[in-house]
Amino acid sequence: MKKDKKLxxxxxxxxxxxxxSKQIRxxxxxxxxxxxxxxxxxKFVPNLTFGPLVVKSLKRISNLPLDVHLMIERPxxxxxxxxxxxxxxxxxxxxxxxxxxxxxxxxxxxxxSAGVSINPxxxxxxxENILEYVDMILIMSVNPGFGGQNFIDSSIKxxxxxxxxxxxxxxDFYIQxxxxxxxxxxxxxxxAGCNVFVAGSSIFTSDNISASTAxxxxxxx
Ligand code: DX5
Ligand code: ZN
Numbered sequence: 044m045k046k047d048k049k050l051x052x053x054x055x056x057x058x059x060x061x062x063x064s065k066q067i068r069x070x071x072x073x074x075x076x077x078x079x080x081x082x083x084x085x086k087f088v089p090n091l092t093f094g095p096l097v098v099k100s101l102k103r104i105s106n107l108p109l110d111v112h113l114m115i116e117r118p119x120x121x122x123x124x125x126x127x128x129x130x131x132x133x134x135x136x137x138x139x140x141x142x143x144x145x146x147x148x149x150x151x152x153x154x155x156s157a158g159v160s161i162n163p164x165x166x167x168x169x170x171e172n173i174l175e176y177v178d179m180i181l182i183m184s185v186n187p188g189f190g191g192q193n194f195i196d197s198s199i200k201x202x203x204x205x206x207x208x209x210x211x212x213x214x215d216f217y218i219q220x221x222x223x224x225x226x227x228x229x230x231x232x233x234x235a236g237c238n239v240f241v242a243g244s245s246i247f248t249s250d251n252i253s254a255s256t257a258x259x260x261x262x263x264x
Contacts, residue, residue: 044215045178045179045215045216045217045238046206046209046215046216046217046218046236046238047238048217048238048239049233049238049240049260049263049264050076050077050217050238050239050240051074051075051076051077051239051240051242051256051259051260051263052075052076052077052078052079052110052219052239052240052241052242053070053075053078053079053241053242053243053246053247053256054079054080054081054112054190054221054241054242054243054246054247055067055078055079055080055081055101055243055247056081056092056189056190056243057190057191057243057244057246057247057248058243058247059247063097063100063101063104064104066247066252067101067104067105067107069252069253069256070246070252070253070256071105071107072253072256073246073252073253073254073255073256073257073260074256074257074260075107075256075260076107076108076239076260077107077108077109077110077131077132077239078101078105078107078108078109078110079110079112079221079241079243080093080097080098080101080109080110080111080112080130081112081114081243082094082111082112082113082114082115082125083114083115083187083188084114084115084116086115086116087114087115087116087136087138087139087187088114088187088188089188090188090189094121094124095121095124095125095127095128096128098111098125098128098129098130099127099128099129101129102128102129108131108132109129109130109131109132110131110132110134110219110239110241111125111130111132111133111134112134112158112160112181112221112241113125113133113134113135113136113139114136114139114160114187114188115139116139117139118133118135118136118139118140118146119135119140119146119149122146122149122150122153123153126150126153126155130155131155131156132155132156132157132158132178132179133150133155133156133157133158134157134158134159134160134179134181134219135147135150135157135158135159135160136159136160136161136162136187137159137160137161137165137169137170138161138162138165143159143170143173144172144173144176147159147173147176147177148176151176151178156178156179157176157177157178157179158177158178158179158180158181158217158219159173159177159179159180159181160180160181160182160183160187160221161180161181161182161183162183162186162187163183163184163185163186163195163197163198167201167204167205167208171208174208174209174212174214174216175212175214177216178216178217179216179217179218179219179239180205180216180217180218180219181219181220181221181241182198182201182202182205182218182219182220182221182237183198183221183222184198184220184221184222184223184224184232185221185222185223187222190243190244191243191244191248192222192223193223194222194223194224194225194228194232195222195223198220198232199231199232199235202218202220202232202235202236202237203235203236205218205236206218206235206236209236217238217239218236218237218238218239219237219238219239219240219241220232220237220239220240220241221241222241224240224241224242224245224259225242225245226245226255226258226259226262229242229259229262229263230262230263233262233263240259240263242259245259246259
C-alpha cells in the first residue's frame with residue numbers, strides 16, 4: 044500500500060548541475076527511491092529552473108522514477124511535454140489549476156501517476172473532493188521557489204489531518220512533504236504520516252551525498 048511506504052525523493056534543485064549524472068549516481072548509491080524534479084516558471088513562483096529537456100536527460104541516465112513537481116502557471120499546457128520526456132509522476136498545484144479534476148484524469152489517462160500540491164497557506168479542504176482520484180498529495184512545508192528554507196512547523200498538523208482523512212475515507216495515496224526536511228525533523232514528519240520525503244539541500248549540500256541519502260532512509264525505515 045502507498046500509505047505504508049517510506050520513500051526518499053532527493054530534489055535536484057540543490058544539485059551541482061555541472062555534474063548532474065555524477066550527483067544522480069551518488070543518490071542512487073545512497074538508496075534514493077525517486078528523483079524529485081522542481082519545475083519553476085518564474086511566474087507561479089519567483090524562480091526559474093528547467094524544463095522537459097532535463098527530465099529527458101535524467102531518463103537516459105537513471106532508472107529511478109522521475110517525480111515532476113510543476114510549480115508553473117497553466118501546467119496543463121506542458122503536461123504532454125513532461126510525459127514525453129519520461130515523467131513517472133506529475134504533480135500540479137491546486138492554486139494553479141481551474142479544472143483540477145479534469146487535469147488529474149488527463150494525467151492518469153496517459154498512465155502517469157497524478158499528484159496535487161498545496162502551498163503552506165492553502166487549506167486541505169480545497170483538495171478534499173479530489174482525494175479519491177489522486178495518486179499523491181504533496182504538502183509544501185516551505186513557500187515554493189527555493190531550496191534551503193526552514194521547515195514550517197505547522198505543516199505537521201496538516202500532515203496528521205490529511206493522514207486521518209485518508210484513513211477515514213479508506214483511500215490509499217502517497218502523502219509527500221517537500222521543503223526543509225533534514226535528519227533532525229524527518230522522524231517527526233514520518234510519524235505524522237508522510238510517505239515520500241523530498242529533501243534537496245540536506246542531501247546535495249552535505250559532505251557526502253550518498254551517506255546523507257542513506258541516513259534519511261534509515262531514519263524512516
Ligand atoms: C521548493 C521545492 C523543494 C525544494 C526542497 O520550491 O519544491 O523541492 O527544492 O529543497 P530543500 O530540501 O532544500 O528545502
Ligand atoms: Zn519540489
